[in-house]
Amino acid sequence: MSAEAVVHISALMDLFRRACQQQGWTIDEERGLKGWTDVTCSVGHEFRVTALDVVSDPKPFGIDPSMPWCRKCRTASWVTECLAVLESVAKNQDVELTATTERDESGDGHVVFAAKCSKGHHFKVTGAGARNSRGDAIDVLCPGCRKDAALAEGFAKVEVVLSETRSSVVKQYSNGVDIRCRRGHMHSFYLDSWDGRQAVRPDFCKACNKLTRFKEFSEAAKDLGITVVESQWIAASRPHQAVCFAGHEFGLVPNKMKRGCPECPRGMYGGAVPPHDVYYVVSGLDAVTGKDTVKPGISSGSGYNRLRQHAEDGLTVQHLRISGLPVGMARALEGFVLDGLDREGWLATRGVEYFPEAALQDVMDLAGEWFTDQPGMSPRPVIVEGDDVLDVTETPESDAVMDLDVATAVVFDSDEARAVLELTR
Ligand SMILES: [Zn+2]
Ligand SMILES: [Zn+2]
Ligand SMILES: [Zn+2]
Ligand SMILES: [Zn+2]
Numbered sequence: 001m002s003a004e005a006v007v008h009i010s011a012l013m014d015l016f017r018r019a020c021q022q023q024g025w026t027i028d029e030e031r032g033l034k035g036w037t038d039v040t041c042s043v044g045h046e047f048r049v050t051a052l053d054v055v056s057d058p059k060p061f062g063i064d065p066s067m068p069w070c071r072k073c074r075t076a077s078w079v080t081e082c083l084a085v086l087e088s089v090a091k092n093q094d095v096e097l098t099a100t101t102e103r104d105e106s107g108d109g110h111v112v113f114a115a116k117c118s119k120g121h122h123f124k125v126t127g128a129g130a131r132n133s134r135g136d137a138i139d140v141l142c143p144g145c146r147k148d149a150a151l152a153e154g155f156a157k158v159e160v161v162l163s164e165t166r167s168s169v170v171k172q173y174s175n176g177v178d179i180r181c182r183r184g185h186m187h188s189f190y191l192d193s194w195d196g197r198q199a200v201r202p203d204f205c206k207a208c209n210k211l212t213r214f215k216e217f218s219e220a221a222k223d224l225g226i227t228v229v230e231s232q233w234i235a236a237s238r239p240h241q242a243v244c245f246a247g248h249e250f251g252l253v254p255n256k257m258k259r260g261c262p263e264c265p266r267g268m269y270g271g272a273v274p275p276h277d278v279y280y281v282v283s284g285l286d287a288v289t290g291k292d293t294v295k296p297g298i299s300s301g302s303g304y305n306r307l308r309q310h311a312e313d314g315l316t317v318q319h320l321r322i323s324g325l326p327v328g329m330a331r332a333l334e335g336f337v338l339d340g341l342d343r344e345g346w347l348a349t350r351g352v353e354y355f356p357e358a359a360l361q362d363v364m365d366l367a368g369e370w371f372t373d374q375p376g377m378s379p380r381p382v383i384v385e386g387d388d389v390l391d392v393t394e395t396p397e398s399d400a401v402m403d404l405d406v407a408t409a410v411v412f413d414s415d416e417a418r419a420v421l422e423l424t425r
Contacts, residue, residue, distance in 0.1 A: 009033060016051035019060075023069055041070035045109075075108040082110065082127025089130050089137050094118040097125070104128060117142035151175060154191030157200040164202050181205040183347050215352045217254045222298070222331065224260045225274060226252060227306065231288055231350040243309070245274055245300050274300045276330040281320040281364065282310045283357050291349045292357035294319075296337050296367070298330040319360065320367060333370050340366040 012033060020027055024042035031037050036048040047070065054060045054069075061069055068074050090097050095117050102112035110126035117123075121144030132138050140146045151174075158177055162169065166182040176190045185207040190196035203209055214233035221228045221242060229249075230240035239251025244261035278299040286293035295315050299306035307318065325333070338353065346359045355363070 012055050013051060015055045019054050019065070022065065025070075041068070041073055043070075043073060045070050045072040047071070071107055072109040079109050079127060082130060084127075085137050086113070086125065086127045086130035086141075089141050090115065090125075093141050095125075095141050100124075115142070117145055119145060119148075121145060150194075150197065151191050154189070154197040154200060157197065158189055158191075161200055161202055161204065165205075167205075181208055182345065183208055183211070211348070211352055213254075218352065220254075220257060221252060222276065224257065225300065226261060227299075228252065228351075229309070231354075243305075247305055275327045276300050277325045277327070278306075278321065278323045279325060279330045279333050279367070280307060280318065280322070281360075281367065282307065282315040283317045283319060283360055284310075284313075284315040286349065286354060287312075287314040289349050289354070293349055293354050294357050294360040294363055295354050296320075296334065296363050297353055298334045319364065329374075333367065336370045337363055337366045340369075 009032075013030070016033075016037075017027065020039060025039045028038040028040060028046075030051075033052045034050055037051055038046065038048050040046050049069075059065070063069055063074075072079075087097070089095075095115050097113040097115050100112050100114055104110040104112055104126045106128060108128070110128050113125050115123050115125045119142070121142050123143055125141060130138055130141065140149060155177070158179075161167070162179065167179045167187075168182075170178040170180050170186065172178075175192045176188060176196070178186065178188050180186055181204075183205070185205050187204055189200050189204070191200075210233045213236075214228075217233065217240070218228040225245040226242050227244075228240055228242050230242070234240055236254045239253050241249070242252035243249050244264055246261070246264055248261050248263040250262055276298040278301070279296075280299065281294065281296045283292070283294040285291070286295075293315060295310060297306065297310075301323075307321070310316075322330075341355060341359060341362060344359075344362055346355050346362065348354055349356055
């Protein structure tokens with residue numbers, strides 16, 4: 001080390017000693033410019049600093065030399081204030097405090113207390129923990145009680161959601177619950193975290209949400225005279241198999257529905273769409289799902305096209321076909337039957353309109369109920385002749401498998417219905 005450097009260093013150490021003196025500190029042991037020097041402040045707080053930190057900045061530690069550099073001295077009034085809040089909060093909430101010799105990690109000098117709440121939870125707390133982030137006294141000091149309250153709130157939310165959505169509990173845990181939605185989809189609520197409790201909402205079931213989206217999509221398609229043939233929702237930006245009223249098959253993208261069928265001339269939609277005037281109920285072994293299935297639905301014109309498609313899928317048995325329904329009635333009847341099936345707890349076997357064959361009776365009852373409720377209309381059971389039935393599907397290859405159950409076949413005479421409706425207008 002050069003003689004010149006020694007002079008500089010000793011000048012800096014002089015500066016450091018003077019600064020310590022001005023702060024009212026006692027230097028316990030000097031350790032050069034860069035070493036940790038132990039000091040004691042005027043009120044007895046012990047800590048260590050480097051001489052270099054003190055002399056290399058006009059505001060050492062970011063603090064003006066007129067203020068105490070000793071952190072504990074600076075925070076003393078804040079710490080006292082916090083302690084007063086802690087003591088009053090503890091008293092109000094029936095929490096016993098026992099001071100320990102520990103100080104908290106902040107370095108501000110908060111005393112750590114061993115605490116016990118009236119419920120018997122043991123925890124550690126300091127004055128800093130007696131306030132919330134806004135600086136107000138904390139609502140519940142005991143973290144155990146806070147957690148219990150949050151869990152209780154979470155379970156209360158679950159109760160509400162269960163009753164709103166007609167879901168049921170499969171298994172309950174101390175911090176969560178497994179449930180089954182009314183359509184049978186499983187779901188777990190985790191109530192430990194704030195995020196987990198926020199997720200307790202009536203629209204929790206992703207599978208059901210998908211079904212709802214699919215239903216909305218297929219209803220919107222019907223407005224354009226298009227039938228969605230795809231059996232389930234894929235994605236808003238992806239094509240779903242569909243067929244227009246003119247029989248064109250194409251991929252319909254939920255995000256880009258306005259154009260409608262790409263093969264039909266532009267401007268055809270919006271007023272020009274032939275209304276759905278056919279309501280039908282078919283059943284059979286669904287080739288897509290391999291399940292015995294009943295499918296209520298709507299179509300336009302004679303309904304033959306749609307029924308032929310169903311027959312190709314295995315739904316060859318026709319139970320009901322009402323054509324020539326006044327505008328809007330087929331859609332209304334369809335909605336009524338689907339809502340009724342949902343209420344009865346029937347779960348779709350695919351999409352939102354295919355149901356287990358066991359639902360057939362409910363489908364027919366609901367259709368009959370709807371007609372009974374229409375002013376001036378009533379269902380008229382008709383025995384369908386075998387020849388008529390075969391004629392309906394117009395698929396020669398399905399002749400062999402066509403098997404109409406005459407006992408359950410009910411045909412509503414729609415010409416009469418229309419006449420009655422026109423008379424009552
Ligand atoms: Zn101090
Ligand atoms: Zn507690
Ligand atoms: Zn569900
Ligand atoms: Zn078309």
